[in-house]
Amino acid sequence: MEFKKAAILGSYMSKDYAEPLFKLLVNYSSISASEAASRLNLHIRTVQDFLEAMTELNILKKEEVYEKKRPYNRYVLLKHLIKMEINLDKLQENDSDINNYSIKIRERNNSGAQFTTARNGQYFSNVAIWVGKGREGKERKISLTETQGRFLFNLPFPNSAFMDIIQIMKKAHIDTEHSSEISDIVNLLKEYGVVETEK
Amino acid sequence: MNYRRKLKSNHSINMYLPMIISWAVFLISLAAFGKYIALRTLGVITLFYGIMAIVPYFRTKNIGFLLTSLYMLTMTLFLFIVPPDLIFDSSGKTIPSEVAVVIIVMLLLGIWLLYLTFRRKIKWRGTEIFELAASNVGESKESYTSRPRPVDKIEYTKSDLVGFANFLQRNLISLSFVEDTRVVFTPVKNSEEIPFLYKPNIEYEDRSWVAFYFDGNVTVNISKKDYLYYKEDLAFDELCDSLGKLYLEFFELYRVGSEVRIIDKMDELKVAVMT
Incomplete structure (x- = not known):
């Protein structure tokens, strides 16, 4: 894993809400940001940022769905095992x-x-x-x-x-x-x- | 041998200050309180100088300081026992025998001191050290740095080093500071010795020095003040190297028992006695 990606992952993993959010993602086949936010009593923006970051890291997959012609995203867990491996030798100038x-x-x-x-x-x-x-x-x-x-x-x-x-x-x-x-x-x-x- | 002097001339009056102060106090006392008080005041001043002059002897073991102290103390005795009239109007008066004895001792000590002075035995040799170090060094602009420079690594015993340090001190070539890991030699120029001798816990790290570490490393530091004392901008790297090599050469001469060659080398420069 690249150092910058590892840093992003580490930063989100250290949040208090990371574990309950992942718990939801494991137990639900797919979940939207507003559903997760209301379930955990968090601000929707906080949850959305987390889910977007995990999508960027290819841990989640994002699916666009429509409700009354209004699009929104649902997130599906792709990886059930996350490994963080950083090769520090690459940091050598x-x-x-x-x-x-x-x-x-x-x-x-x-x-x-x-x-x-x-x-x-x-x-x-x-x-x-x-x-x-x-x-x-x-x-x-x-x-x-x-x-x-x-x-x-x-x-x-x-x-x-x-x-x-x-x-x-x-x-x-x-x-x-x-x-x-x-x-x-x-x-x-x-x-x-x-x-x-x-x- | 003819050397082209690389150091500026020393116009410092520091070494004459004690004499100037003594005469000023004497003349003021004479005008204000008369002959008797003036002579005794001068006696107190010479007593102070006599006591102060013994301090460098304990630091360096140079016999010249002991003689200077004895000379000043003899002068003190003279100033306390001499009848004032004998000094200011001696015509027709006989010198008391005890005063005559003191004068003879003073004269003998004075002659001995003059001899040591002109043989450069009581001269601080910093000027000679810096002249010798610069003798083969060329010019280079803006080459100064405040960093010390490692010069060489040689093998020696601690006792050799301590013996060398004592030799350099006794001959006023450098003052030595023995630390846990090294011996530091600081060359002292005439009229710059006062803080080294009388100031407790003197900071010598920012001054010029050559350090011999007990693990064999030799390092040199030249202060900006000493560097600017040269008439020209000398190649600083070469100058540090040369100063370190000079001490190493002295150390070798000391180890083979040719200490006199060290003194000869400095006397060859024929630097003025008072600089």
Whole structure:
């Protein structure tokens, strides 16, 4: 299941009225929104949204019927077993050039970023970035994992020689299993103008 | 060897302030209360300086501070026992024997102190450290960052490191701060030593330092103030690396028992005694 669909399903499933509504759908061969709403003493709009969302997720089927030439929808349960399975690996970022770990980077000059050293002094615990200009500007503090902190501790200085991400990771003794969290922080800092890449 | 100086000249009057204050108070007392009170007031001031001068000795074990303290205390004794008339109109008066003894001791201590001063034995070596670190570093605009820089990883024992720290302190090359995981060396320039020596719990994290971690890592930090003390915008990355390598070189010289080479290297620069 796609993450967005799972999020919609999860959000509706968490409602108090989700169980009684599904109970009705299981026990009735088909039911309209107004019938369900009156049966459960809910607002018709609430029930309609729920039933429409479940239809979008292919859990229900919608049938248009007429009463005195006036059309309305009746809903039929299609799936009696709902499985929510999400592959989190799909969330790994693939759309950035940073994922090419041979790309060369260094700290940008005058980035204005303030790095705070962790207690043991050998990695950074957070980085504070000034976002916006003038009075509108505000500080954004990003807490770093130890791995990210060690990576940034070894990031080349402004105007010094660029280094590729793999080289920096080696210098900082970081295993390749942490590469995705490294690319995440590099992407973010590139976005905020703290890190620059070789042109 | 001729080095092209990379640091700006030091025009700070901080080191002369105690003398200026003492003379000002002395002259005001003389005008307001007369010779006797003026001399005794000056005696109280030198007593204070004598006590304060002993503090750096306990911190660094540099003999120069002990001598300075003894000199000031001897001067205090002199100012308390000398008849005021002997100072302001000595013609035809004989010097009491106890005063003569004190003057001789003061002169001997003074000569010893002058000797140590001109041999740079009581000079804070921060200027030399920053000059040496910058000697082979080129220029680069806008290369400063407030981040510390890892320099190298070497093997050493904790006792080697503590011995090295004591050596650097005794010779006023750096002040050392021993922490749970590392020893931090902060180079101190002349006239910048007061807060380091007298301020309790001084924050040295934002200053320039070289840290030797007990796991072997060596990290360098150069403060913006010290960076701007150079005449030109030096390549900051190279400068940090060079400062770290300089301490590593000193450490190696210390480990092989060639400490004197460290002193020679700094004396070769022939930096003015008062900077």
